[in-house]
Amino acid sequence: MKIVVIGGTGLIGSKVVGKLNDRGHEAVPAAPNTGVNTLTGEGLAAVLAGAEAVVDVTNSPSFEPSAVLDFFTTSTRNLLAAEQTAGVAHHLALSIVGIDDLPDNGYFRAKVAQEQLIKQGPVPYSIVRATQFFEFVKGIADTATEGDTVRVPPVLFQPMAAEDVAEAVCRAVVEGPLKGTIEVAGPELFRFDELIAKALRAWHDPRTVVPDPHARYFGSELAERSLVPDDGRARLAGTRFDDWLRRSS
Known part of the structure; x- marks a missing residue:
């Protein structure tokens, strides 16, 4: 099966391409650096020719609220229109657990808008909502830092490895369109502040974490549960944070 991976050269996309090709599919990475631009439509018709499915794991180059909203809405409209013309049978998008209840987060608002376009669109779809990635922990800590102090809310947190996110996406696209949403998450629940503190200790980072x-x-x-899936709903990944942390350290 030919599967086009939009954002296929990024953190998740490159892993999805590799995993699908290993399973015998023809996974084609599509990104601006391969001549495909979903904002302008450049290269879409050519890359989608003969594709049975599309995986969208793109990310906005800007997190400014209006820019990120424009990115996800414009690129999604262009992509769905091109898929309809090409006869694509399955559109899968990667999204984020908890985006409905955090309207002050401009990125989350943009992902909600993206999901709405997909649900109302002409192509049978699946949406995979994932929790935050282990790989984002340092960036989260940096954003929350004031001087030598990291201020983090002591709420529940259930992150997962990027490798497991890619595996969940591959599984879902091969299964066929759900016409619905699934959630995936890490195998362990943490307190947000405690996980950040554990990571900084492992990385010999002297900053102090304050809940x-x-x-x-x-x-x-x-x-309390803004960033975690509803009880019992999520497919749980296999990689534990301590194991990932040892490898990353």
Whole structure:
């Protein structure tokens, strides 16, 4: 099966391409550096010719709220229209657990808009919502740093490895369109502040982590379960944080 992976040269996309090719599919990476631009439509018709499925794991080059909204809505409209013309039978998009309840987060608002376009669009679809990635932990800590202090809300956190995210995406695209949404998450629940502190210790980072219920996460104040899936709904990944941490350290 020919599967075009939009964003196929990035963190998740490159792993998806490799895994699908290993399983005998023809996975084609599509990104601006391969001549495909979903914002302008450049290269879409050519790369989608003969494709049975499309995986969209793109990311916005800017996190500014209006820019990220424009990126996801424009690129998704262009992509769905090109897929309809090409006769693509399955559109799969990677999204994020918890985006509905955090309207102060501009990135999350843009992902909600993207999901709505997909659900209303002409192509049978699946949406895979994942929790945050282990690979994002350092960046989260950096964003939450004031001086030598990292302020993080002490809420539940259930991140997962990028490798497992890619595996979940591959499984879902091969299974065929759900016309619905699934959630995937890491195998362990943590307190957000405790996980950040554990990672910084492992990396010999001297910053102090302070639990702060009012600390904002990319603009949003979090409730206890804002970033974790509903009980019993998610497919759980296999990689434990300590194992990933040992490898990354």
